[in-house]
Amino acid sequence: MRAHRTMSVSLDLQRQTAHQRFLAEGHDLVFGDAADCPLPPVRLAQLTPTSPEVLRSCEEGLTARVYCVEGARGRYAVKQARESCLVQNPDGQTSFINELCRHREIREQRRLEPDRFPGVVAPLYGSLREGLIVSPWIDGERVDDWTERRLLQVFETGRALLEHGFFEWDYSPGNVLDDGQQVWLFDFGYQYRFDPLTQFNSAGHGDDQPMFHLAERLETRNLFAWLLKLEGAGQMPLALARFRLTKEIAVETYQHLRATLAARGAKPHVLDWLSGIVAEWQQALRGDLGVLYLREGWRSHVLDLDDDLRGRTCTPSTLARCDWLLAALQAEGETLQRVGAFFGEDRDLTRAQRRQRYEALRREAERYQISP
């Protein structure tokens, strides 16, 4: 059993290989009805920022260009795949086909239960060959303040996805919109399947990387960058208060998730893992929340820096994260060590080696700055 596992191929590699084979074989992958589009798909595929039908264009996406197009029944988001994704790794290169697969699966599940995924956009049409996904336009803004409603909604959506076997990795600010009533997710380029009854997530073999989960993804890709801004603006008390609120909502979400999965026969290792995380948060909420903030901050900034460096998609905010990490090592190195915050390569390094490592990573992040 063990020998078989060490030999077996990771879920990532299985997925990438399947996508690449599908692309090489030249199949199309389509969902929805072209008649629901605001214009015929061939025209949508040719839109440019100056086309008369285009009300607005979002060019900052790394996988695609998104145009806002007025149709007879309202506004639509027309996502056109780039010929080559700007994220230079296998997940980036297969993110468009991956996104089409997820939308198609979610669409299937919605047929059984229309309200299954609150806060998940419902595209009308998608085609691999035409490089198109057409969705209702979300008249919203990026979240610049994580209030209680917004946190509750994004956790609810994340939980619904997990319960049905969808693990969303990228909750970054450009992938979350709030229309004033509802927080929406719409970009599923990095959303992968997993089995919530036997697996933690879609990393490794699904059951060997417990550090990745919903709250971790939200904190890593989104919340800690925002908390970092609050810290920078001298608003540490507000940052801690919102961190507390996040953890309170996360505790409720994970208790709900655990109960649902338990009722469906989830394996003990999954249920124990969720209980363990909740117990740790509850203890911090009753005791020293500042230490949990430091630990989750360390993890978030390290992982997000790693994502940016792997995808070669660094920005000024990547540099701010590096500076936070270097400052934390300087001021809180002992505490980080005591609470076991160091993971991966960092665990076995000396203080001086860690400082050198993050100074070197900062220089790398300076080299890989992208102009959006």
Ligand SMILES: Nc1ncnc2c1ncn2[C@@H]1O[C@H](COP(=O)(O)OP(=O)(O)OP(=O)(O)O)[C@@H](O)[C@H]1O
């Ligand atoms: N349905 C929608 N309604 C309104 N705006 C949208 C919609 N879909 C996408 N957008 C806008 O277009 C931008 C890019 O979209 P999206 O994140 O799907 O593209 P991407 O290229 O996959 O991005 P990434 O950089 O994450 O790979 C979003 O940040 C958002 O501002």
Ligand SMILES: [Mg+2]
């Ligand atoms: Mg995006």
